[in-house]
Amino acid sequence: MSKLVVTSIGPASSVQDGGRPGSQRYGLTPSGAMDRLSLAAANTLVGNDLFAAAVEIGPFGASFTARGGAVRVGLAGASRNADIGGRPVAFDSSATLAEGETLTLGFARGGSFSYLAIEHGIEGEPMFGSLAVNARAGLGSPYPRPLQSGDELTTQAASGAPERRIEMPAATDAPIRIVFGPQDDEFAEDNKKLLVDSEWKISATSDRMGYRLEGPVIKHLDGHNIVSDGTVNGSIQVPGNGQPIVLMPDRGTSGGYPKIATAITADFGRFAQISAGRPFRFKAVTMAEAQAEAIKFHEMLRSLPDRLRGIEDFGLNIEALRDANVAGQAVNAVDVSTWQVALP
């Protein structure tokens, strides 16, 4: 038995997987990874199922130590300074911690969440087929709450397989695509236009339940109370103050504010990665376009294993290493106090 021990971690970090859909009719939130593509990429790097449980790491730094044997990990999602015992590690690649070695991760860059997948997966007791943490409902395993330092993730010893990297599509700042509905008829045309014509920012008070948006006030035609109906990931609901809330994987399964539009599946993970305070825009697309993009997104997920490359094929990784070093001058990785977040 090998263990990955959490030696330091910030808030908004928890074990997540593909979630537990199927019981929303009983009020059970699906939860699961904020950015499914990055979760799947991290898992692919170490040969796991696409949506196996991994560590979703929030914007702040974290460190993990291997105990009881070597542990092989895959890193994807928002990139960070990363090293194992001083050896730099690139994102979108796998790496192995020898017994006693520590993986140190800095702040997230250009995104909010990184995914650390562990070869052979994380041992735990599935609840409704999932290890995903849903703190409100007391669900999740091995811990039904966000991770804390001292927590232990049990796995099997590293296989010794050669390290891999994965070629991910280039990052984009393109607008987040939406389809209007289900309750866009609760809004006048000029207010619908406001949603797509304006610049928005994600409020710092956002969490895994919902991202609060800051921007112009969107007015309702006829009050903000509707009879509660079902929600989905990406529902854009508009409460009384006219500042939209985009519902995220820990959302309530029903909600009583009009939902003006819904983020498309293909862009949801990219939306989840937008950092608080960074401006972005929405763009309305047709249902046909949204569904064509959903199918392309599905094909991309399935093609991830074909995107694996040998680590010695280093054409891109030199760039990644240089990137890590340049950014490394911004913080002192050795002086933990310059980046580590104190836990309550």
Added chain:
Amino acid sequence: MAEPLSPPRLLPSGDSAITVEFSRTIDDAANRRVLALDRVIAAEPIAGITETVPTYRSLLVHYDPVRISFDALGGQLLARAAKAPPTETGTRRWRIPVTYGGEHGIDLEDVAKALKTTPDEVVARHVAGDYRVAMIGFTPGWSYLSGLETFLHMPRRKDPRLLTPAGTISIGGIQTGVQCLAGPSGWHLLGRTPVRTYQLHRDPTFLLEPGDAITFTAIDAKTFAEQDRAAEAGEFVAELVTP
């Protein structure tokens, strides 16, 4: 039986879900059509549907756009909704024990005052009701019941409470509800039930289904304490009256 079967509205909830809306208001007839469509889909599945979520006035249908398009699924849903709803046979009826007032129902006195009556009268009327699970949502097992008599209709609290106890039985607006987990609520707390509508390691995990009929029975605080221990150990405590 002569309710007009006007077609529901198909509202897009993104590229992977359709809201099938039967009404824009809380309406018992619409809720019965929601639950009827849900039963029809369960009996005659449509390939590509991954999950259905009945609510008061609409059925949210989650689906996989890789397997079926919005247009194709929408057509099939309208066809099924146009069929005469199957009669509700074999409706399950549960009797749920509640201890009213005191520390377990801290708003009972205030509710009685607001309604210009006595706490006993409020309890008597609440116990006499014949309710139906219209939807389950918000948090696991939170069951919204229709059938609250008009006399007990009350606006929600102006200042919602951030924490209300597990098992709370409350009224809010024209609804009453069985809350399972401790959590926030803006409703008026009349009492508590030892029944867990959701319990992780019990079979079934979720006790109630949308459409189930519910009646309440008053118990004293001592019985509540006994039944609470039994429920914690995995007993239903709720009594299945029919079928």
